[in-house]
Amino acid sequence: MKVEPVSAYPSATSRTLAEWLDADLAALHGSEWRSRLREIADARAMRRGMWASFLAIGSSAVVLGAVLLAVGAPASAYVPTMIVGGLIAAASGLFLARVRRWLPKPGTSYTTRGAGSLGGGLVAAASLFGAINVFLIPGIVSSVDPVPLLVLDAGVALVLVSAFVIPAAIIGRGRQTLRREVKRDQQLAAALERDRVTWVPRTAVPMFGPL
Template sequence: MRVEPVSEYPPATSRTLAEWLDADLAALHGTESRSRLREIADARAMRRAMWASFLALGSSSVILGLVLLAVGVPPSAHVPLMIVGGVIAVASGLFFGRVRGWLPRPGTSYTTRGAGALGGGLIAAASIFGAINVFLIPGIVSSVDPVPLLALDAGLALVLVSVFVIPAAIIGRGRHTLRREAARNQRLAAALDHDRVTWGPGVAVPMFGPL
């Protein structure tokens, strides 16, 4: 008769969802251990960060276009970009909202080459912005009409914030966000609890929790 070894990892049903979500339990296991709840939180954060970045880029093009209109720049050069940016912003906002009720399938993972926390995103954006402004500021100071260069500098700042700072902030808060939303959103909590009783451990993700 073959006897299965006893697993060192407790089954998902050995604790309630609230117990698995507990921050003190998460602290006991460190930040690097793999669990289904962390897989869910990280995947949701990655997807949310992507749509938030597109939303910010689209909104930035609209804001920059309005500024250019206000200072008298001919609209033919940037109004089409404003329209495209507005469409991207609206579509991204819709997809961003859909992430609220989304649970990734087991094994779903996303990777990013960017910063994984707000501090890293700020450093990356500030470094690039500073390096480019070393060459841009002398042109702004010496230009007879500095408005186009100032607009270019403002647009660069908005792009860097959209691409580096916003996604990094969302990714860095992904697990905290899932814990907060599960406490506030009964539908999400019910979906997580259903996942708790139906999920099975794997080699890469041996535990349901902690978060």
């Protein structure tokens, strides 16, 4: 007869979902402690950050193209870019909305080499923007018509914010966001409740909570 070892960790059903989500319980464990709820929150935040970044980049292309057209740039050069940007933004918005009630399968893991907080994203974007402007500012100052270069500089800023600041801010607050969304979205809460009663602990993730 095979005897399963007794787990040293409380089972998922030993606490209610509300108890597992409690911020005070989370504070008792380090931020690196692995749990199913944290796995869910981190995966949702990374996927949401990715689609939000694409949404911002697509929107930036539309805005930048509109500004260039307003200052007299040829429509043939920027209208196609605006159309592509609009399509990217629309598709990203649809995928972003789908993340709202998405739960990753157990074992799903996402990693990022970028910044994981708003502060880190701001530092990364500001550093790159400063480095680019070392070469761009002399051209702006010496140009007879600096408007195109100023628009280009603004476009660089929009891309950096879209690629670094927005996803970093979303990822950095992924766990707080999940806690807040569960309180106001009954369908998400029900999905997490179903996950709680069916989830099986694994070696890498031994507990359902805390968040």
